[in-house]
Amino acid sequence: MTEDELRGKRRQRVLKGAAILTGINNSEVACTVRNMHPGGAELKVPVEARVPDEFLLYVATDGIGYKAVVRWRREDRIGVEFTGTERKPRWHYG
Template sequence: MSIEQRKQPRLRVLLKGRIHFNNNSSSIDCLVRDMSPQGARLMLSETATLPEKFDLYIPQKERTYRASLRWRREDGIGVTFDGGETATPDAAPDLTVSALLRRVGELEAENASLKRRLADMIAAAASANFD
């Protein structure tokens, strides 16, 4: 049985994230699985070597957190957020009409992109079956 060492418990979430490093010249997609104001647990699809410090961008929150790598396991990594008040993840969202319309537009564009990728994959699978 492990002893909880966090100051605040992490809440279970499922958010898309992107890790940026090497002066934003490198990036990796990730899933944010647990999150608190002090840190998060991230799932990575790639087994890349990450630096000790990097930026974590979460599009749904429209926030970038400066993160420090704390632990690494086969199924993910744990990070703490640097920067005190600027890293608080539960800030009030922008609910203005223009912000909501912008967000709807972003989601529609992402949905269209995913539909195109799915159609391309289906077409590639169909052509592979005929070869």
């Protein structure tokens, strides 16, 4: 099976700046959303970035914080599933 068949939903190609917010010491990792659908997304992250298995993905252009769970990792790409949304944390400047 191809990755698209395993995914179950077709993702729309996008190019959005985003931030992975961990809440650990109010830290964040800048990333790019490469493709997305209502249930998840593929993110491009710096290779050296430490990304936890669960985090809040804040997409400024959407004005939404997506609760995300990592489903796969490959080099500088991470596939996530969205488990809900929440407001942007007050400590985040964006």
